[in-house]
Amino acid sequence: MRVTISDVARRARVSKTTVSRVLNTRGEVDPATAARVREVIDALGYVPSSGAVGLARGASRTVGVLTPSLTWPWMGEVLQGVADTVEAAGYGLLLYTCHRGADSVRHFTDQVSARAFDGLLVVEPENTLDTLTSLYRGGLPVVLVDDRGHRPAFPSVATTNRAGGASAAAHLSASGRSRPLVVTGRRDFGCVRERLDGFREVLPTGLVVEGEFTEATGRGAVERALASGRTFDCVFAHNDLIAAGALRALREAGLRVPEDVSVVGFDDLPMARHTEPPLTTVRQPMREMGRAAARLLLAGLDGEPIPDEPVVLPTELVVRGSAPGA
Amino acid sequence: MRVTISDVARRARVSKTTVSRVLNTRGEVDPATAARVREVIDALGYVPSSGAVGLARGASRTVGVLTPSLTWPWMGEVLQGVADTVEAAGYGLLLYTCHRGADSVRHFTDQVSARAFDGLLVVEPENTLDTLTSLYRGGLPVVLVDDRGHRPAFPSVATTNRAGGASAAAHLSASGRSRPLVVTGRRDFGCVRERLDGFREVLPTGLVVEGEFTEATGRGAVERALASGRTFDCVFAHNDLIAAGALRALREAGLRVPEDVSVVGFDDLPMARHTEPPLTTVRQPMREMGRAAARLLLAGLDGEPIPDEPVVLPTELVVRGSAPGA
DNA sequence: CTGAAAGCGCTTACAG
DNA sequence: CTGAAAGCGCTTACAG
Numbered sequence: 001m002r003v004t005i006s007d008v009a010r011r012a013r014v015s016k017t018t019v020s021r022v023l024n025t026r027g028e029v030d031p032a033t034a035a036r037v038r039e040v041i042d043a044l045g046y047v048p049s050s051g052a053v054g055l056a057r058g059a060s061r062t063v064g065v066l067t068p069s070l071t072w073p074w075m076g077e078v079l080q081g082v083a084d085t086v087e088a089a090g091y092g093l094l095l096y097t098c099h100r101g102a103d104s105v106r107h108f109t110d111q112v113s114a115r116a117f118d119g120l121l122v123v124e125p126e127n128t129l130d131t132l133t134s135l136y137r138g139g140l141p142v143v144l145v146d147d148r149g150h151r152p153a154f155p156s157v158a159t160t161n162r163a164g165g166a167s168a169a170a171h172l173s174a175s176g177r178s179r180p181l182v183v184t185g186r187r188d189f190g191c192v193r194e195r196l197d198g199f200r201e202v203l204p205t206g207l208v209v210e211g212e213f214t215e216a217t218g219r220g221a222v223e224r225a226l227a228s229g230r231t232f233d234c235v236f237a238h239n240d241l242i243a244a245g246a247l248r249a250l251r252e253a254g255l256r257v258p259e260d261v262s263v264v265g266f267d268d269l270p271m272a273r274h275t276e277p278p279l280t281t282v283r284q285p286m287r288e289m290g291r292a293a294a295r296l297l298l299a300g301l302d303g304e305p306i307p308d309e310p311v312v313l314p315t316e317l318v319v320r321g322s323a324p325g326a
Numbered sequence: 327m328r329v330t331i332s333d334v335a336r337r338a339r340v341s342k343t344t345v346s347r348v349l350n351t352r353g354e355v356d357p358a359t360a361a362r363v364r365e366v367i368d369a370l371g372y373v374p375s376s377g378a379v380g381l382a383r384g385a386s387r388t389v390g391v392l393t394p395s396l397t398w399p400w401m402g403e404v405l406q407g408v409a410d411t412v413e414a415a416g417y418g419l420l421l422y423t424c425h426r427g428a429d430s431v432r433h434f435t436d437q438v439s440a441r442a443f444d445g446l447l448v449v450e451p452e453n454t455l456d457t458l459t460s461l462y463r464g465g466l467p468v469v470l471v472d473d474r475g476h477r478p479a480f481p482s483v484a485t486t487n488r489a490g491g492a493s494a495a496a497h498l499s500a501s502g503r504s505r506p507l508v509v510t511g512r513r514d515f516g517c518v519r520e521r522l523d524g525f526r527e528v529l530p531t532g533l534v535v536e537g538e539f540t541e542a543t544g545r546g547a548v549e550r551a552l553a554s555g556r557t558f559d560c561v562f563a564h565n566d567l568i569a570a571g572a573l574r575a576l577r578e579a580g581l582r583v584p585e586d587v588s589v590v591g592f593d594d595l596p597m598a599r600h601t602e603p604p605l606t607t608v609r610q611p612m613r614e615m616g617r618a619a620a621r622l623l624l625a626g627l628d629g630e631p632i633p634d635e636p637v638v639l640p641t642e643l644v645v646r647g648s649a650p651g652a
Numbered sequence: 653c654t655g656a657a658a659g660c661g662c663t664t665a666c667a668g
Numbered sequence: 669c670t671g672a673a674a675g676c677g678c679t680t681a682c683a684g
Contacts, residue, residue: 002441004661015671020663030669047439051380052661055676060377062420070406073596076397083396083423087433092442095391095419097409107413113373115328116418215600244600251602270399274541274570276577276602330677341655346679356653378677381660 003046012040023048050092062092063297064117066108068126069099073240073269074286078123078145081290089298092117098125105131112140119297123290124148141300143293146310147284149190155306157293157313161191164282164315165198168236168264171280171317173203175326177234177262180206183221183246184238185213195238195266207232211242218245226253233261234323240265240272243279247322251276262323277321285313329372338366349374376418388418389623390443392434394452395425399566399595400612404449404471407616415624424451431457438466445623449616450474469623471615472636475516481632483619483639487517490608490641491524494562494590497606497643499529501652503560503588506532509547509572510564511539521564521592533558537568544571552579559587560649566591566598566607573601573648588649603647611639 005023009016014033021029022037029037040046054060063086067075086093094117096108105128111117112135119141122132129152136142136154144156151158172180180203185192187210196208207230211217218237222245225232235250237243243265247257255261257277265272268283292311300306319325331349335342340359347355348363355363366372380386389412393401412419420443422434431454437443438461445467448458455478462468462480470482477484498506506529511518513536522534533556537543544563548571551558561576563569569591573583581587583603591598594609618637626632645651 002661006661016662017664017671018669021670024663028669033669045439047436049381049661050437050440050442051377051386052676053663054377055375055381055678056661056663058663058676065421069402070409071402076395076402079421080396080423080425083421084426087423087430088426090433092437093421094388095405095409095421097406097413099406100410100414104413107416110373111376111418113371114376116376248602271597271600274597275600276574328677332677342678343655343680344653347654350679354653359653375677378660379679381662382677382679384660384679 002049003044005046005048008037008040008044008046011044012037059118059301060092060116061090062094062117063294063301064094064096064111064120065123066096066098066120066125066128067123068097070097073271074147074267074284075123077286078290081287081292082121082294085291085294085298091298098128119143119301121145121293121297124150141297141306143297143300143306145289145293147191147286147289149192149194151190151310155296155300155308156310157289157296158310159284159289159313160315161194162198164266164284164317165195165200165236166202167198167315167317168266168282169199169202171319171325172234172236172262172264172323175262175323178203178205179232180234180236181222181225181230181232182206182208182236182238183218183242184208184210185217185242186210192238199236213239213241215241215245215248218242218247219249220245222246222249223253235261235263237263237265240267240269240279240281243281243322244271244275247275247279257322258324264323268318272318272320275322280320280323281318283316283318285316288313328375329370331372331374334363334366334370334372337370338363385444385627386418386442387416388420388443389620389627390420390422390437390446391449392422392424392446392451392454392458393449394423396423399597400473400593400610401449403612404616407613407618408447408620411617411620411624417624424454445469445627447471447619447623450476467623467626467632469619469626469632471619473517473610473612473615475518475520477516477636481622481626481634482636483615483622484636485610485615485639486641487520488524490592490610490643491521491526491562492528493524493641493643494592494608495525495528497645497651498560498562498588498590498649501588501649504529504531505558506560506562507547507551507556507558508532508534508562508564509544509568510534510536511543511568512536518564525562539565539567541567541571541574544568544573545575546571548572548575548579561587561589563589563591566593566595566605569605569607569648570597570601573603573605577602583648584650590649594644598644598646601648606646606649607644609642609644611642614639 209221265281272279535547591607598605
């Protein structure tokens with residue numbers, strides 16, 4: 001049925017050892033023999049069983065990816081960056097979700113114990129940071145894609161939240177705005193504090209409202225600010241969903257964007273192009289972060305040391321209609 | 327280092343065979359022995375090596391998922407449905423992308439030959455349908471999540487495109503619209519023909535423009551229709567991106583939605599809630615399609631026969647501001 | 653009910 | 669440069 005190394009060995013009239021050697025391109029094989037073996041391999045369409053190789057070598061050439069959810073707006077970007085890098089290196093990619101709660105987590109940790117993968121990439125796993133830390137301490141290579149400012153006790157890839165906040169403020173300031181309404185996500189996220197600090201460094205005045213990373217937060221914050229008579233000439237939303245809610249509330253209040261109030265978001269989700277007007281926003285390089293994390297992990301699996309400080313990638317201000325340039 | 331079945335056997339003072347038996351809950355073990363073995367397993371935190379089990383059993387309890395891209399707007403929904411189902415069944419999920427072209431495809435087919443997974447789930451793989459068909463004929467269980475109306479020569483999960491088109495027409499008609507502008511994707515997609523047929527069954531008149539599934543197509547189609555003086559009182563866009571483009575072009579032309587022209591899309595992407603006004607659209611149950619496909623495949627791996635005709639899931643009209651009810 | 657042995661398909665010292 | 673043999677960690681007839 002299945003073509004095995006024995007079939008190849010028999011047909012090429014060499015030992016399995018020799019076949020294995022040409023497979024793994026160890027030098028010590030006679031060129032003629034090697035050529036003959038390679039011919040047989042092609043003729044038979046032989047591909048080594050990944051399971052058997054893994055068992056014999058004690059490594060599966062597979063990377064695990066753990067995420068809380070696959071439906072978050074930017075998750076596809078991260079995963080694509082990871083997948084491109086991992087595949088190009090010839091590794092497999094095992095995907096795990098914490099989506100079904102405790103049951104998912106058990107399934108995942110069992111797979112860790114089962115040695116299903118050699119290293120782990122984690123994207124924002126919420127409440128599992130402790131578990132992950134102990135897995136890392138136990139010897140499992142782990143890298144976190146960290147858009148929340150968790151700063152874990154193991155290698156991670158982050159972005160310049162502080163500079164991103166500052167760039168939003170600088171842009172608004174340059175276009176003559178000076179009374180911002182800042183709508184943040186939860187303050188216990190490191191990224192929220194960083195974005196806020198960066199923003200205030202440039203534009204220290206204005207109103208700050210804390211909420212969730214949701215459209216409802218953006219809408220509610222703007223409605224309440226307007227109702228209470230607070231005046232503001234721009235909104236800095238800590239993500240694009242908040243910004244979308246703000247846009248809607250402004251429109252419903254009869255205010256024009258950007259003439260009366262300009263709006264800047266954070267993330268640059270695909271939907272940022274489709275709001276009315278299109279959203280000026282601080283882009284997080286999610287795909288690049290996925291790529292960088294994968295490269296870090298693969299390097300670690302190759303024996304290179306993984307840096308302990310986070311690898312930090314730059315944000316970029318994307319200017320669209322909701323807050324045009326000066 | 328690693329706890330193996332031998333460690334458990336030794337400590338429980340039984341043979342590996344017996345340990346294996348309690349692991350796989352074959353009945354023929356003395357209850358007392360079984361209990362003792364289970365205690366040792368817990369005490370040692372033993373989990374069987376998935377690689378070794380796979381090699382011995384000739385099956386990896388892993389499912390492959392092949393997709394062209396992870397960044398398509400509805401891909402996360404499909405994958406989440408797949409992941410939930412696959413994980414709950416205790417299977418692993420290996421993810422492959424055709425994203426890097428021929429190189430990706432080679433990586434993928436090698437993994438097939440390497441027996442890295444027991445069955446394959448495919449999401450819209452564009453040009454690989456022939457390859458997949460021959461893999462299926464060669465004995466690999468394959469199920470396709472088919473939102474494009476490919477109708478492959480192997481099991482698949484589809485949606486009611488025709489009924490979806492009809493429901494859009496019925497909704498528009500009931501709210502008094504009778505002169506539609508229909509903007510479709512490429513006619514060589516089965517889903518496009520089906521959606522169009524369903525729509526015209528109810529609303530046979532109007533203008534039909536073919537294009538791509540992009541915002542630019544929607545925008546251009548509306549601009550051109552307006553420029554040429556064609557009159558229409560509603561737009562049926564074959565997906566939500568086209569609809570978003572149509573909304574923008576209508577707004578820029580000074581037309582009000584839905585007062586002057588109402589708009590219906592297809593898909594119900596997350597962005598459909600964020601357009602201005604929010605988009606009435608025909609929802610495709612992508613997560614349910616992912617779940618159904620996974621269930622089908624897992625049943626097949628369990629030895630149950632997989633039905634050859636596509637499993638068809640219903641669409642649902644989601645009414646929002648761009649085309650309110652009558 | 654239980655165990656010794658062979659086998660799954662590879663890799664890797666070891667010896668020549 | 670090459671091969672016989674042991675081993676990776678399991679499962680599964682087979683025998684008792």
